[in-house]
Amino acid sequence: MNDELKLIAGTANMELGGKIAEYLNVELCKTEIGHFSDGEIKVRIEDNIRGRDVFIIQSTFAPADNLLELLLISDACSRASADRITAVIPYYGYARQDRKDQPRVPISAKLVANLITTAHADRVLALELHAAQIQGFFDIQVDNLFAAPVLFEYIRGMKLKNVTVVSPDVGGIKMGRSFAKRLGASLAIVDKRRTTADKSEVMNIIGEVAGSDIVILDDIISTAGTTSQAAEVLKAAGARKIIAAATHAVFSGQALEKLEQSPIEEVVVTNSIPLRNGSRCGKIKVLDVSPLLGEAIRRIHTGESISILFD
Numbered sequence: 001m002n003d004e005l006k007l008i009a010g011t012a013n014m015e016l017g018g019k020i021a022e023y024l025n026v027e028l029c030k031t032e033i034g035h036f037s038d039g040e041i042k043v044r045i046e047d048n049i050r051g052r053d054v055f056i057i058q059s060t061f062a063p064a065d066n067l068l069e070l071l072l073i074s075d076a077c078s079r080a081s082a083d084r085i086t087a088v089i090p091y092y093g094y095a096r097q098d099r100k101d102q103p104r105v106p107i108s109a110k111l112v113a114n115l116i117t118t119a120h121a122d123r124v125l126a127l128e129l130h131a132a133q134i135q136g137f138f139d140i141q142v143d144n145l146f147a148a149p150v151l152f153e154y155i156r157g158m159k160l161k162n163v164t165v166v167s168p169d170v171g172g173i174k175m176g177r178s179f180a181k182r183l184g185a186s187l188a189i190v191d192k193r194r195t196t197a198d199k200s201e202v203m204n205i206i207g208e209v210a211g212s213d214i215v216i217l218d219d220i221i222s223t224a225g226t227t228s229q230a231a232e233v234l235k236a237a238g239a240r241k242i243i244a245a246a247t248h249a250v251f252s253g254q255a256l257e258k259l260e261q262s263p264i265e266e267v268v269v270t271n272s273i274p275l276r277n278g279s280r281c282g283k284i285k286v287l288d289v290s291p292l293l294g295e296a297i298r299r300i301h302t303g304e305s306i307s308i309l310f311d
């Protein structure tokens, strides 16, 4: 294999791609990514990538064109004789359907894994997959990084007092517990029921929150229903300052309005997804995950361990 690392940014993460290139001190590959007149996606890699170790940076949030673009770039790289293709997916979309929990529904997280493999990716570098088992949906190597070290450094610098980390649903307990341990904080859980796919209802708070500064920790904020409802209930239960932290700022529907109107003082997210209309909500702080992803890419390329990135 030629020693040179090649970095390609899809259109979903152009800015993040640029920052990763800067971290690695390499140029992004020249590409032509656009549309044919009928709307179909057109991809062409303009640089020679024959025999190279290629990393494609593309999050697969909606619309599905982002996913399709990743598949097309990967296919183009394979047909251009790249030696190894790594799909770097800061946000893995379609992850929330990861099991058949109702009759007649797909397991989209598995289907997407199959598509990425079929498009000739040799490995995947992901960030905070919605469920750990998605790693096993792939028959190729998957490194699933966590954004916790990035979120943790920022939140620790906030000098919160008597902190309680709150997981807004039972699925996030493991992540919440390890975050609370690092922060020297206690853990509480919000018992949430989903009434429909995009609506949830808070039932109970498990743990002490009165008089505490709160960090609501989740992997995704989509409609912000989960986060804002949890914040209301926590405030009513006597919580002091409330901060929300999540890796992926999907921000769909009325998310920004809900966050604005909620008792949350600051919403800390990462740039795994470019912020949509972020300027409409002054509470949002975006943390940069390019050093984390860049370092993982460097280590994968040189064959070094990436374990240190999980500390």
Ligand code: R5P
Binding pocket: 168, 169, 171, 172, 198, 200, 218, 219, 220, 221, 222, 223, 224, 225, 226, 227
């Ligand atoms: C659920 O399992 C996830 O961890 C998030 O809590 C959920 O995706 C957030 O969705 P929303 O912001 O629409 O309530």
